[in-house]
Amino acid sequence: MDTEYFPDGVTPIDGWFYDLRVPELSGLGRKYVLTDYDILDDGRLHTEEIQRLIDLAAESGGGVIVVPRGTYRTGALFFKPGVHLYVEDGGVLRGSDDPADYPLRKTRIEGETCRYFSALINADGADGFTMCGPGTVDGNGMRSWRAFRLRRMWNPDCTNKDEQRPRLVYVSNSRDVTVAGLRLQNSHFWTTHFYKCQRVKLLGCSIYSPASPVRAPSTDAVDLDVCSDVLIKNCRMEVNDDAVVLKGGKGPWADEDPDNGANQRILVEDCVYGFCHGCLTCGSESVHDKNILVRRIRVLDGNNLLWLKLRPDTPQHYEHIAVEGAEGKVRNFLTVRPWTQFFDLKGRTDKPKSLAEHITLRDCRVKCDTFFNVEPSPEQYTLRDFTLEDLRILARSGPIDGSAIENLTVNRVTAESADQ
Secondary structure, eight states: OOOBBTTSSSOOOOOOOOOOOOGGGSSSSEEEGGHHHHGSSSSSSHHHHHHHHHHHHHTTTOOOEOOOOOEEEEEEEEETEEEEEEEEETTTEOOOOOHHHHHHHHHHETTTEEEEEEOOOEESTTTOEEEEEEEEOOOOOOOHHHHHHHHHHHHHOOOOOOOOOOOEEESSEEEEEEEEEEEOOOOSOOOEEEEEOEEEESSSSSEEEEOSOOOTOOSSSEEEEEEEEEESSSOEEOOOSSSSEEOOOOSSTTTGTTOOOOOEEEEEEEEEEEEEEEEEOOOOOOOOEEEEESSSSSEEEEEOOOOOOOTTOOOOEEEEEEEOOOOOEEEEEEEEEETTTTTTOOTTSOOEEEEEEEEEEEEEEEEEEHHHHOOTTTEEEEEEEEEEEEEEEEEEOOOOOGGGGEEEEEEEEEEEEEOO
C-alpha cells in the first residue's frame, strides 16, 4: 500500500499502526482462572486473593489472570511485568465503591505528579501488558458520582480531585500495551489513563459512563499523558466528559518539568462517539501535542468535534493536528477558547504565551449548532496556519470569522443554515 503520513506530511505512519492482531487467550501464557483459586462470584471483595494470584503468576514466569463468567468484586490491583488480564464473555471484574480500597500512591493525575488514589487496574513498567476479552471491567462509580455532585452543590469551586475517587485503568512507563475488545464502564474518574507509554493500542473497546440520571463527572474515555505512537481504532466512546484527551502537564513552568512532555503520533480512526464533551480535546493539562490524526469517525451526539483548550497559566503548543472524514452531529464543529478552570500562575508575573498551528479539518459532513467557535485572545495565544477544506456543514450559527487566525485557508466549504 502507499505510504501514509501524519499531518506534518513527512512523518510516515509506521507499519505498527496497521497490525490489528489481538492476542488470543492461548497466547498469553499460563492461565490463572479466578474460580480455580476459590475466588468466587459471591458478592465478597476479593482484592487480596486476586493480588496474590497476580503475584504468583509473576513469580512463576508470567501468565494471564482470567475472569470467567460471573461478577467478581475487587479494589485496586497492581499487575506485574509478564502478567496480563483476560475477561471472558459474561465475566465482570467490578470495582469497589469505597475509596479506601484504592491505596494512595505517587501517581499522575490532572497534569501533575502527586499522591493520589490508585486505579482499579494498575500497571507500571509492564512492557507488553495486555488486557482483553469480550467481558467487562466495571468501576461501579455511582456512589462517588453522587458524592461529587453533592459536594459541588455545597462548594461550587471544589476541584475534580476533592472528591476522592479512583480511575478505572492506569498504565505508566510501559511499551507495547494492548487493550482490546473489553467493555470499560462506570469509572469513578477517568476511564483509561496512559502516562509515559509508547506503542499503545486500544482496539474494538466500548468505553461508557452515563450522562443521566446521574452525570458521571470527569469520566474521560482515554487520557494520553506524555505518550507516543498510540492507535485507537474501532472503539465506541460514550462518556460524560471528553472522549480522547491529550494531557501532558500544566502550570506556568510546565514546559520545564521533566515529568511533563509531548504527545506525538496519535492515530484515532473508525470510531463511533455517543454523547461526549469533546471528540478530540487538547488540554486542559497539555504542554505539546504534535502529529495527531483523527479520521473516519461517526459522532452521534457530541459537544465539540475538535476542542483546543488554551490555559492562560500554561505554555502550550498544539501543532499538526488533523480531523478528516468526520460525520454526524455536534454542538460545535471547531472550538478554540481560553480555558480558565482552576487558573493559577503560582507567582509568575507574566502570562506564558501559547501557539496552535497547522490545524486541519477536512472532508467532514457534520450538522452542528456552531460551526466556527474560535475566540481571539492575542495576549494569550497565537493561532496560525489553519485549513478548512471539503466540508459540508449544516449549522445554526457561526460563520467563518478568520480574524483570530493568521493564514486561514478555506477551500470547498459549504456552510448552510439549519434549524435543529
